[in-house]
Amino acid sequence: MRRLVAACLAAVLLAGCSAVTAPEPDVLVTGDPGSRPTLTYVTPLAVSKTVHKVVWQGAGSPLVDGEPVLVDFWLEDASDATVVKESYSSSPTPRPLTVEDLGQDLYDTLHGQRVGARLLQISPAPGSGAADYPTVTVLDVLATRASGEPVTPREGLPPVTLGSDGSPSITASTAAPPTDLVTQPLIRGAGAQVADGDTVTVQYTGFAWTTGEPFESTWTNRSPVSFDLTMVPAWASLVEQPVGSQVMLVVPPTYPLGATQSEELKGQTIVFVIDILATGPAPVAG
Template identity: 65%
Template sequence: MRRLVAACAAAALLLVGCSTPDPAPPEVVVSGEAGQPPTVTYPTPLRVSEAVHETVWEGTGPELVDGRPVLLDFWLEDASDASLVKESFTSSPTPRMLTEEDLGKDLYATLSGQKVGARLLQISPASDANASSYPTVTVLDVLPVRASGEPVAPREGMPAVTLDDSGAPSIAPTGTEPPSDLVVQPLVRGTGTQVAEGDVITVQYTGFVWSSGEAFDSTWTGGSPTTFALDDVPAWSEALVEQSVGSQVMVVVPPSYALGATQSEELAGQTIVFVIDLLATRGAATAAEPAATDAPEGE
């Protein structure tokens, strides 16, 4: 009997000794300041067997809402040799929707439950379905999709602005004659980078007709911010220079100003009110570089 027990014990020890421990997650170190391209360090080729999601630092802003827009800066490397594949820090951030359908399984899992201001790390294996696929290391900064800062009391005679839960504005017409000059009225004063002449900006905005308060154009309809060169809208080019990222600005544009892409026959002779949330600004020289700005796809 003792020999049988000893044999069983030895067999059990043998099985334990031969079992394969779970592989440790790959060691990837992310450094760098918020808003700046990260430095990512790891041994190459990086061995990745399953997706890894890590928080480099937590966000302090609003929690991301499932099915709603997110705004991302990202840095994506081929983990087989640490080469840069694409990034947005030197161009413009990328808007996406917080859905698995839009982001893919891995990226959706990385972003779910996070807050604005977070820096996140995603490590993904090569796709089994694609022979040319490679493992990837992605760093993501979660940016605001609406203005945030110190409220500023509007001057007398300006339309009152009301925001819905998402941040989309509406205005109440004043019933008075519009100003004859361009008016720039900060409603929320942000603390980010100041807009410079010729910058490429990322914004949420709505345009209203002064006389009726009716909206004629809005990014909030689809929910996602948009990016374009400041010079594309001459009135904005004058109004938004030196305004800070994070600000919400009301711009009242008399009919003597060209509205660029938003100009239409219906608006001819009308005074226009824009309510603009400034979310990012980048110099035109860097934004024009050939860095791809489509956000990385998850698996």
Template identity: 60%
Template sequence: MRRLRALAAAAALVLSLVGVAGCTTPEDAVPDVTVTGEPGEAPTITYLTPLDVKETHREQLWPGTGPTLVNGDAVLIDYWLEDATDASLVRESYSTKPMAKMLTEVDLGKDLFKTLRGQKVGARLLQISPGSGTDATDYPTVTVIDVLPTRASGKVVPPVAGKPVVTRDQSGAPTMKPTGTDPPTTLGAQPLIRGTGDQVEADDVVTVQYTGFSWTTGEPFDSSWSHTGLPVSFSLQDVQAFSEGLVDQPVGSQVMLVVPPSYALGITDSEEMAGQTVVYVVDILDTGHPAGAASG
């Protein structure tokens, strides 16, 4: 009899633990959201509306294989944000240009900062948030986020004789050693790292990191790396030298552009470099074909 009572008590304890661990209250239920789509493409999100969201849910849809995001450093993302009450699109970046921010709670907001923190470049993430007002919305939202590189990544191309030598620090920012020779008189484009992404087209909006150097001294005169550390986006139509030099280069590449003084600098407002040959080292991070998108 005592053995039967002991077995019954043990069974009751097991059932009690299963109930605590296995039962899910409506407040704790994970919203039923399905995301499909390939890397580099806008996602398709499927769920029943209105979506009842009690608290923020975060999910890694696939892991990244690149560097881990570092708090306080630049982060570059593509995103797709929907109003979860009716699945209407609020805003997205895939048809325009990716968003560059610093990985801080102040820059990104509390929810997005928590979603991105600790992730790796290449990850696709899902964030489902209630309409709490923390991200300036009064309705629940579903957001898919793709984490993009902030530096060139690909196969290093052997240096070419007679060209300046470029080296990179740990962050990817370049420095340049001049050749000590007379500058060329024609525009030149030399890949330093060859990426494997989409090829740049003449009318694209590109997102890049860049540094401009004096051909003669090798001293930098302008750099996105040192201004804010954030990548910049602009229309190639606005910068002739970049338009001619970057066309057909794949995303992920680092390209050295040698720009003679017959070209306007375009991306740089520098009176000190007027009439001089300059060298731009450009990391191509993204390219797109947004109709009517403004540079900036």
């Protein structure tokens, strides 16, 4: 009987050791920062549990629970390496950093990381639903506010004050508003330049020149937005501004504001303070 118990105990211990030392799925991630990743692995990939890996550490601000996080992502079906969905050919995705908004696995991948990180998540098939296959996902964590070298603005423009989260406010200027469109960098970023016709991802607030009061803001909605520059014609002057920049646009009433135009703003000079977070060619229709 003693030998039988010892044999059983040895079998249990060996099984436990085997489970601990079982190799993780082998996935190689290559590619430069700011560009889509390339994933290399043998299909079908055997995945028994969710794996979280850091491809490279971020050097930017730490992610904060409950606050917006902005990511580019690349998601493949690990059974055959086909691309299921990705954001590099369109625009990055904003989400609050919560389990409710991201799900537990994605939250665990992003929690505790910093802006600039590239992350890898390997997940088994959920066992139910339409996506019944293992997945490999790469996530690039992008900034949700401008960062770079401060630029001294020209005289006569409204002073800008930033909150702890990066949200801007202005002090109404006593000077007469300019009659021409003004494009004034406030922070000079170091990213890719905005090109004509791009889709840009931004944080912004719009203010009335005369009062300094905001009339709309992504900071209030707690989420960056992406749109084609042609949607707001006055914003075409963002072309050649680098990602990471904060730019003030002063828009006289003679310039069309596209979807931003409203009855109460007609005849007024508008001030936009815009953080450029990402840019890329507009998706091809069809």
